[in-house]
Amino acid sequence: MTKLWGGRFQKSAENWVDEFGASIGFDQQLVMEDIEGSVAHVTMLGAQGILDSKDVEQILGGLAELKLAAEAGELEFRVANEDIHLNLEKMLTDIIGPVGGKLHTGRSRNDQVSTDMHLFLKKRVVEVVDLIGTFQKTILHKAEQHVETIAPGYTHLQRAQPISFAHHLMAYFWMLQRDKDRFNESMKRIDILPLGAGAMAGTTFPIDREKTAELLGFSDIYPNSMDAVSDRDFIVEFLSNSSLLMTHLSRFAEEIIIWSTDEFKFIELDDAFSTGSSIMPQKKNPDMAELIRGKTGRVYGNLIGLLTVLKGTPLTYNKDMQEDKEGMFDTVHTILGSLKIFEGMVRTMAVKTERLHQAVHSDFSNATELADYLAAKGMPFREAHEVTGKLVFTCIQRGIFLLDLPLVEMQNESKLIEQDVYDVLAPEAAVRRRNSLGGTGFDQVRLQIEKAKALL
Numbered sequence: 001m002t003k004l005w006g007g008r009f010q011k012s013a014e015n016w017v018d019e020f021g022a023s024i025g026f027d028q029q030l031v032m033e034d035i036e037g038s039v040a041h042v043t044m045l046g047a048q049g050i051l052d053s054k055d056v057e058q059i060l061g062g063l064a065e066l067k068l069a070a071e072a073g074e075l076e077f078r079v080a081n082e083d084i085h086l087n088l089e090k091m092l093t094d095i096i097g098p099v100g101g102k103l104h105t106g107r108s109r110n111d112q113v114s115t116d117m118h119l120f121l122k123k124r125v126v127e128v129v130d131l132i133g134t135f136q137k138t139i140l141h142k143a144e145q146h147v148e149t150i151a152p153g154y155t156h157l158q159r160a161q162p163i164s165f166a167h168h169l170m171a172y173f174w175m176l177q178r179d180k181d182r183f184n185e186s187m188k189r190i191d192i193l194p195l196g197a198g199a200m201a202g203t204t205f206p207i208d209r210e211k212t213a214e215l216l217g218f219s220d221i222y223p224n225s226m227d228a229v230s231d232r233d234f235i236v237e238f239l240s241n242s243s244l245l246m247t248h249l250s251r252f253a254e255e256i257i258i259w260s261t262d263e264f265k266f267i268e269l270d271d272a273f274s275t276g277s278s279i280m281p282q283k284k285n286p287d288m289a290e291l292i293r294g295k296t297g298r299v300y301g302n303l304i305g306l307l308t309v310l311k312g313t314p315l316t317y318n319k320d321m322q323e324d325k326e327g328m329f330d331t332v333h334t335i336l337g338s339l340k341i342f343e344g345m346v347r348t349m350a351v352k353t354e355r356l357h358q359a360v361h362s363d364f365s366n367a368t369e370l371a372d373y374l375a376a377k378g379m380p381f382r383e384a385h386e387v388t389g390k391l392v393f394t395c396i397q398r399g400i401f402l403l404d405l406p407l408v409e410m411q412n413e414s415k416l417i418e419q420d421v422y423d424v425l426a427p428e429a430a431v432r433r434r435n436s437l438g439g440t441g442f443d444q445v446r447l448q449i450e451k452a453k454a455l456l
Contacts, residue, residue, distance in 0.1 A: 024077045026326050027084045031070045033119040034084050037112060037195060039063050040215035042103055050106060050205050055099050062096040084116070085109050106207050108199035110229040110317040115195040117328070119216065121238055122190050124332045125183050131339040132180045132245075133456060136173050138347045140452055143169045147445050150427045151266065151356045152365050159363045162427040165356060166449070167440040173452055175248040182241045189234040193218035197228035200316035230316040232306065232324050239303040242331045246296040249338055253289040256345065260286050265355045270348035273341070288345055292338045299334055302327030360427040364392050366402060369430045370421065377416045387413045 039060060046056035066088060069075050081087040086109075093100035143166035153163035193216060196202070196209035202225045209221050222228035259266035269286055277283035309323045360366075367388050374384035390413055395401055403425050410417040423429055435441035438448070 023083045023322050023325065024079060024081065024087055026329060027113075027116075028075075028077050028087070029329055030084050030113075030116040030120055030325075031075065031088070032067070033116040034088055034112070035063055035067050035070065036119060037115045037216065038088070038103055040212050041107055041195060043215055044208055044212045045102075045105055045205075047211060048206055048208055050207070051102055055102055058096045058099050059092070059103050062092045062100060065095055066091055083109070083113075085112050106198070106203045106205040107195060108197075108229070110199050111194045111197040111225075114197075114229055114231070115193065115216075117235065117325070118190055118192065118194065118218070121234065121328070122187070122217075124336075125187060125190060125238070128242075128245075128332075128335060128339070129180050129183050131336060131343070132176050132183070135339055135343040135346070136176050136180075136452070136456060138343050139169050139173045139176070140449060140456070142166075142346060142349075142351075143173070143445075143449055146351055146353075147442055147449070148428075149351065149353050149356060150360045150431055152359050152363060153440070159365045161368055161434075161440075162360045162365050162430050163440040164431055164442060164445045165351065167445050170445065170448055170452065172248065172252050176245075177452075177455065179241065179245045179248060182244065183238075186234070186237045186241055188220075189237060191218055192220045192222055192234075194222050194228035194231070197222060197225035200226050200229050226316045230313070230321075232310055232321065235324055235328050236303070236306055236310070239299070239306060239327065239331055242335050243296075243299050243303050245335055246292075246299045246338065249342055250293045250296040252342070253293040256289045256349070257286045257293070260284075260289075265352055266359070267352060268350045269345060270350075272348065273345040288341050292342060295334050295338060299331050302331045361403070362401065364395070364402065366425045366427060366430050367392055369424050369433075370402060370417075373421060373424045374414060374416055379414065379416060 042051065042056055042059045042063070045051040046053060051059075066075070075087075075091065077084075077087045078090075081090050089100065089103065092103060146165040146169070149165040150162050151165040151168060152159045153161045153168070193209065193213045195212050195216075196207050213219075213221050222231070256267070256269070258264055260269055269284070269289075271284075273286075273288045274284045275287040277285065305327050306324055309320050313320050370391070371381065371384040371388040374387060375381045379387070391402065391405060391410060394409065395405055403422060407417070407419060407421070410421065424433075431440055432442055435444055438444065
């Protein structure tokens with residue numbers, strides 16, 4: 001089969017070489033964007049008098065047929081036509097004849113493919129931001145239900161201080177807010193039009209790039225044709241933002257996994273987001289959370305893969321850059337799926353409030369309260385820390401907790417300790433009193449929730 005670019009070639013590649021070099025196996029995902037870009041391009045060519053109105057009408061009619069067939073899933077792509085651009089051009093000429101070849105006037109596959117990817121990411125980033133917002137609403141709703149649910153807070157995965165369970169959940173709301181802000185901010189780099197840059201040096205045809213940008217809804221145009229066809233920063237930035245998003249989801253997934261174990265029993269996942277064992281009937285595995293944790297690695301890999309592709313490519317376009325798409329498509333699919341799964345997982349999970357209550361009343365996470373109590377009475381904090389540590393050690397030796405220790409034994413370490421210490425050591429009081437801005441105190445958590453609602 002003669003290639004659309006094959007005029008100067010005297011020999012054709014073998015089929016297996018064509019298959020290795022072809023990108024149609026994955027870039028067919030750009031079919032709607034490619035048609036959209038072609039419609040704008042040919043419309044501009046007509047407006048500029050580069051193509052006559054009859055040709056433009058024929059080409060637009062053929063593109064409309066291709067769009068309908070694409071929407072119905074009826075297009076058949078061929079490896080012999082290499083990529084989405086040449087496949088669609090061949091289909092167009094099959095429909096309307098040789099005039100279809102005029103569509104490519106004043107453009108190259110180099111600026112065409114870059115335009116397709118800009119269009120693709122413009123749409124997908126909006127989807128990502130919407131899904132992040134939906135997940136944030138779910139977190140907010142769950143947090144509102146558990147403002148006064150006390151849970152152990154951890155550092156080093158060791159019991160640290162009692163906290164509001166809502167406060168813990170809201171930490172992920174703010175991580176997701178930063179993710180959303182990054183994706184929104186990245187639209188400045190995505191919303192730039194490369195079309196009209198040609199292969200790398202522009203074109204001799206009197207094209208109107210501003211008109212094309214207007215037709216395609218771009219707010220800016222690349223001012224340098226070489227940069228336009230070689231820039232993949234916008235994809236790198238998308239992959240980087242996606243990697244951070246997956247980092248946050250993976251951290252949350254890890255906690256979900258831990259909380260659902262028999263050792264913790266802080267939550268129970270809905271059956272719809274769990275699986276069983278083929279041999280152990282009692283098992284209820286948090287497989288969806290584990291999968292999200294695992295899929296984080298593939299998103300990181302896509303980022304590093306593209307950075308590696310780009311690091312040694314001279315200006316402008318090089319075949320290496322064909323490797324920019326699969327990782328982008330895979331990352332879009334991965335993060336959209338992960339957000340949908342995680343939202344459902346959190347929305348349906350049951351929080352075991354009695355178990356959390358038991359946990360904070362059976363540990364030493366209130367020890368800091370005793371140290372602060374003594375410091376508030378004038379004892380230097382380092383001395384208060386040591387006194388508290390000794391009392392903790394006494395409790396450990398006897399198998400009890402600070403609230404179980406008789407007042408007289410506490411006073412053996414410090415006469416500053418009085419009967420009111422038991423009120424201070426109560427986990428509910430410990431949380432309520434931490435009312436500094438951004439703290440876990442109930443009033444502060446409610447303020448934080450209101451602030452979050454305003455953002456949404």
